Amino acid sequence: MILTVKTKSQTELIDITFEIQQLVSSSGINEGLCILFVPHTTAAVTINENADPSVPADIIMVLNKIVPWEAGYRHLEGNSPAHLKSTLVGVSELIIIENSKLFLGTWQGIFFCEFDGPRTRKLHVRFLPTKYKE
Amino acid sequence: MILTVKTKSQTELIDITFEIQQLVSSSGINEGLCILFVPHTTAAVTINENADPSVPADIIMVLNKIVPWEAGYRHLEGNSPAHLKSTLVGVSELIIIENSKLFLGTWQGIFFCEFDGPRTRKLHVRFLPTKYKE
Amino acid sequence: MILTVKTKSQTELIDITFEIQQLVSSSGINEGLCILFVPHTTAAVTINENADPSVPADIIMVLNKIVPWEAGYRHLEGNSPAHLKSTLVGVSELIIIENSKLFLGTWQGIFFCEFDGPRTRKLHVRFLPTKYKE
Numbered sequence: 001m002i003l004t005v006k007t008k009s010q011t012e013l014i015d016i017t018f019e020i021q022q023l024v025s026s027s028g029i030n031e032g033l034c035i036l037f038v039p040h041t042t043a044a045v046t047i048n049e050n051a052d053p054s055v056p057a058d059i060i061m062v063l064n065k066i067v068p069w070e071a072g073y074r075h076l077e078g079n080s081p082a083h084l085k086s087t088l089v090g091v092s093e094l095i096i097i098e099n100s101k102l103f104l105g106t107w108q109g110i111f112f113c114e115f116d117g118p119r120t121r122k123l124h125v126r127f128l129p130t131k132y133k134e
Numbered sequence: 135m136i137l138t139v140k141t142k143s144q145t146e147l148i149d150i151t152f153e154i155q156q157l158v159s160s161s162g163i164n165e166g167l168c169i170l171f172v173p174h175t176t177a178a179v180t181i182n183e184n185a186d187p188s189v190p191a192d193i194i195m196v197l198n199k200i201v202p203w204e205a206g207y208r209h210l211e212g213n214s215p216a217h218l219k220s221t222l223v224g225v226s227e228l229i230i231i232e233n234s235k236l237f238l239g240t241w242q243g244i245f246f247c248e249f250d251g252p253r254t255r256k257l258h259v260r261f262l263p264t265k266y267k268e
Numbered sequence: 269m270i271l272t273v274k275t276k277s278q279t280e281l282i283d284i285t286f287e288i289q290q291l292v293s294s295s296g297i298n299e300g301l302c303i304l305f306v307p308h309t310t311a312a313v314t315i316n317e318n319a320d321p322s323v324p325a326d327i328i329m330v331l332n333k334i335v336p337w338e339a340g341y342r343h344l345e346g347n348s349p350a351h352l353k354s355t356l357v358g359v360s361e362l363i364i365i366e367n368s369k370l371f372l373g374t375w376q377g378i379f380f381c382e383f384d385g386p387r388t389r390k391l392h393v394r395f396l397p398t399k400y401k402e
Contacts, residue, residue: 033169046221047175047225048175048217048221049175049217052209052210052211054207054209054214058207058217059217059218059221061205061206061207062205062215065205066201088222089221089222090224094171094226096171096258103171103258105173105174105256106173107174107175108174108225128262
């Protein structure tokens with residue numbers, strides 16, 4: 001399965017929890033694992049608080065502080081900071097499925113992380129069911 | 135399965151290798167995968183050296199240098215640095231099980247990472263067996 | 269399965285995409301997951317662009333900026349920065365297998381990350397097949 005994500009900014013965290021849960025629901029899986037994989041080198045996926053929108057805003061702000069925009073980069077495309085953020089945050093996630101639901105903590109949501117947008121991005125989604133709905 | 139972890143400090147790396155190995159042993163799994171998932175947004179899980187306690191101490195020290203305590207954060211709870219560390223370190227781990235044992239390197243241990251404690255935390259543990267003990 | 273990686277520098281990103289694809293091909297797996305696990309505490313594995321060699325060079329440069337070489341470390345072996353980088357980048361990766369191929373993005377490659385070399389390293393490789401070749 002592939003989820004298409006249209007990003008609107010250069011750097012952006014987009015809450016995709018609802019979309020992933022919909023894919024879980026329509027798959028018929030009761031228990032198992034959900035695997036997310038970002039097939040891009042300047043994007044990532046993370047799990048963090050999605051109740052207060054200032055949390056993803058702070059994540060973006062600090063990632064921009066940690067990874068300098070100018071640092072004598074050799075890569076001529078000019079998006080080396082985006083590659084760095086992708087490696088620091090990571091391109092895959094693994095989430096437990098229980099009772100046909102993503103088994104996340106109360107405050108957790110899944111964010112697609114755009115670091116070199118705006119672009120139309122893809123997210124690969126796979127399920128490893130250990131039990132199907134009866 | 136859920137492992138309860140009681141943390142005692144604001145920032146702390148707690149070696150949980152023994153507890154996870156116990157869960158593997160009592161599960162009857164011979165070969166497969168062990169999945170760890172932290173259902174919190176200000177904690178994480180990592181694998182690193184557990185022989186010398188100065189290694190987790192240095193990890194905490196440098197994470198505190200990388201993620202500034204004061205940076206004009208917008209999130210009013212005041213724990214934005216903890217959210218950042220959670221995203222940088224990651225909330226899930228995947229460990230191979232072989233011969234009913236966590237297949238870790240000689241110096242590797244599993245650490246629960248508390249970034250906004252002290253609290254009582256949970257860690258979700260799942261197994262994907264490819265072979266059970268005969 | 270174990271892949272042996274001989275590193276030649278203190279800090280180095282080595283493209284192992286071809287070697288992992290060879291293991292997938294010889295395994296007979298058609299669809300499933302490929303799990304990579306680094307059993308070392310001063311190395312890691314990441315996925316990023318392998319078309320332009322300046323991308324891994326920039327990743328190394330910025331990781332060296334983020335994690336200071338001198339910071340009053342307590343760990344007496346002197347390789348604390350390598351332990352930090354291992355925790356930030358991560359010791360495991362999860363890649364989807366489709367049509368007997370690693371299902372990576374156009375620009376993605378798999379890199380073994382040496383942070384305390386040169387050494388002879390190991391990478392554990394496991395497959396979770398959901399379908400074998402007919």
